[in-house]
Amino acid sequence: MTREPKPLILGRREWVALPDLGLFAIKAKVDTGARTSALHAEAIEVFGPASAPRVRFLIHPLLEKPDVAVWCEAELLGVREVTSSIGERENRYIISTRLSVGDREWPIELGLTNRGGLAHRMLLGRQALQPGMLVDPAQSFLLPKLSSRLYRAHA
Template sequence: MSVAKTRRRPRSWVGWREWVGLPALGIEAIKAKVDTGAATSCLHAIHVRRYRGPEGERVRFQVHPLQRRTDITVHCDAALLGDRVVTSSTGHRERRLVVRTPLAIAGRRFAIELTLTNRDSMGFRMLIGRRAMKGRLLVDPGASYLAGAADSEAPRRQLRSP
């Protein structure tokens, strides 16, 4: 009896923090914490507004992609998947909107679900949770930027954005 083997792409090694891109949202570079303690991924979002478009429910929001910088803003628009109650590490429960968008990391691109929340007081504007990593990424908790540094021009381009 033969067992059919499925071809799987090898998982990529990443550090506990990485530069990533969210190309469909217009975010070329954002520093993300790769958080194995979080089930869901989340993105810093402000001025979040749901609306009905011709193809269904959507959400508009703004992102400050660079840590400790509020002068750079990326305006985003995405199809709304729905909402979800998320419990933080401190036990705080919050209902968040959920979008699905491609994530670019370690030379790979794959779709992930992101919850939207205000992370102004947090050190990272984005968290990559276990659901996004499963079968794709392996984490070395003692390393940073194993996937490579950000394109040196990406943060500069975002700084020049209106």
């Protein structure tokens, strides 16, 4: 008899990492009402050949430390029209990257957008959640805090 893995319970906000992008600690809002995930990005630039486009962008991963800036680069999967929570339609650059939450890692798709003025630099939508994950909307930060000190070590 095989044992089912223990469910991973997430709060409505969690510390996550995007290791392929060099983002070691970022607060994400877990939103099961949102289909797609989004990452606040600035200075977005598409480059490379049309057959294999890439995208470069600037991330300020810590709202409380605006001086921390990380340049990221990823393969561009495409551009998709996404409807925001307030009903506005926007074309977003879509990338794929690894998400690290607790002791688990898996690939997700992310839309790059301007989340300036919002409380979280990242929104984790339901497509990024895996089977066996539960969200407790009454709780926040159920998983260990990730260290922002790693940004200084890679600066």
